[in-house]
Amino acid sequence: MFxxxxxxxxxxxxxxxxxxxxxxxxxxxxxxxxxxxLILGKSYYKEFAESPEGIPTNILADRLKRLEKVGIVLKTPYCLKPTRYQYELTEKGKDLVPILESMVSWATKYLPGTQVFPVHEPKKRR
Amino acid sequence: MFxxxxxxxxxxxxxxxxxxxxxxxxxxxxxxxxxxxLILGKSYYKEFAESPEGIPTNILADRLKRLEKVGIVLKTPYCLKPTRYQYELTEKGKDLVPILESMVSWATKYLPGTQVFPVHEPKKRR
DNA sequence: TATAGTTGCTTGTGAAATGCAAGTGACAAT
DNA sequence: ATTGTCACTTGCATTTCACAAGCAACTATA
Structure with a gap:
């Protein structure tokens, strides 16, 4: 059967x-x-942690690790002095966009008051 | 900003x-x-419990309750002798289909080997 | 009538995941 | 020398989950 x-x-x-x-x-x-x-343009750990939902940092670290492991996120060093990494979506990750879009469509229809967040403006780094 | x-x-x-x-x-x-x-045509508690993922029955009962409470699922009696209920999707629930479809599309591309389940054939009840 | 079976759950218990606060290492700035 | 920032990790209490068993209300069979 199945x-x-x-x-x-x-x-x-x-x-x-x-x-x-x-x-x-x-x-x-x-x-x-x-x-x-990530889709909105965030790249750094701190930026994810600052999102209004307030993700606990241990959960954030775990999820970034898992997403990297399954090839949805790419972690690359952008600074060597203190070793720092930036995160970005792979193609596999970017292809999740339609899933998020369909969620937004549903929410727009059934959860009035919800509003999509604007694209993240990167802070100027000196 | 936000x-x-x-x-x-x-x-x-x-x-x-x-x-x-x-x-x-x-x-x-x-x-x-x-x-x-529900989309595949299942209606009864037992049918959900029989799906190959093996959802624990306490979780199933809880999820059906929650889905009903938020108006995604409608629970109606179909039998009175032993009071029995059937479950079905509301419009709000049926409108979740695009979300599932986009998941299937992504999985088809990135998770080879996955296969969509066929529509559920209802058992004949006498 | 007695026994067994089915459905649709609920309950109990241990394991795992989560949430929160605090701590840490490596640096930069004052 | 002290304070601050970033990117985490660690500890611990709370919540959720998974698994098994139980149970009420029938139905079917012997």
């Missing part, structure tokens, strides 16, 4: 359902907010 | 961001799988 039951070629955590597997990667309250921030 | 900071007319849990608010409703590992099952 294709899932006849397939054992791949190793999926819960099932071969595409939705289940997307949820295993980004299905929690915080991950897609980090992706949103 | 619109969020100037708006206090509505009461949103974390921010006025549409994405954050969608995640507060369906942002976990199980809720959208229940919605998926």
């Amino acid at each position: 294709i899932a039951e006849t397939d054992n070629q791949h190793s999926f955590d819960r099932s071969i359902c595409p939705i289940a597997n997307v949820l295993d990667l980004v299905g929690d309250k915080w991950t897609l907010l980090v992706v949103r921030d | 619109i969020a900071e100037t708006d206090n007319q509505h009461s949103f849990d974390r921010s006025i961001c549409p994405i954050a608010n969608v995640l507060d409703l369906v942002g976990d590992k199980w809720t959208l799988l229940v919605v998926r099952d």
Whole structure:
């Protein structure tokens, strides 16, 4: 009946359902907010931490690690003196945009009062 | 700067961001799988519980309750002798389809091996 | 009538994830 | 020398989750 039951070629955590597997990667309250921030142009740890939802820093560190591990985020050093990294979306990460867009569309219709955030203006660094 | 900071007319849990608010409703590992099952034509508690991901029954009961409370799911009695209910999506719930579709598209591209489930064939009830 | 089975949950318990505050290492600025 | 910033990590209490079992209200079978 279920294709899932006849397939054992791949190793999926819960099932071969595409939705289940997307949820295993980004299905929690915080991950897609980090992706949103990246889409809006944020790059630094501090910037993510400053978003109005107030993500706990241990969760933020964990989510960035996980997103990097699955190839959605790329972490690159931008400063050597104190080693500092910047984060950016890979193609795989940028392709999550339609998912966020469809969420925005739904929210616009059913959650009046919600408002999309403006693109992040990078602070000038001297 | 953030619109969020100037708006206090509505009461949103974390921010006025549409994405954050969608995640507060369906942002976990199980809720959208229940919605998926409803889209595929499942109606009864047992059917959701039988999905290959194996949702724990206490979680299932909780998610159905929450989805009903926020108007995504409608719970109606279909049998009186032993009082039994069936679940179905409201318009608000059916409008989540694009979100699931965009997840399927992403998964099809980046998670090879995933396969969408076929529409549920209702068992004949005598 | 007695026993077993089904459905749709609820309850109990341990494990895991989360939230919050505080701490830390490496530097920069005063 | 002291204070500050950034990018985290650590500890700990609280919440959520997963798993198993139980249970009420029937139905079906012997």
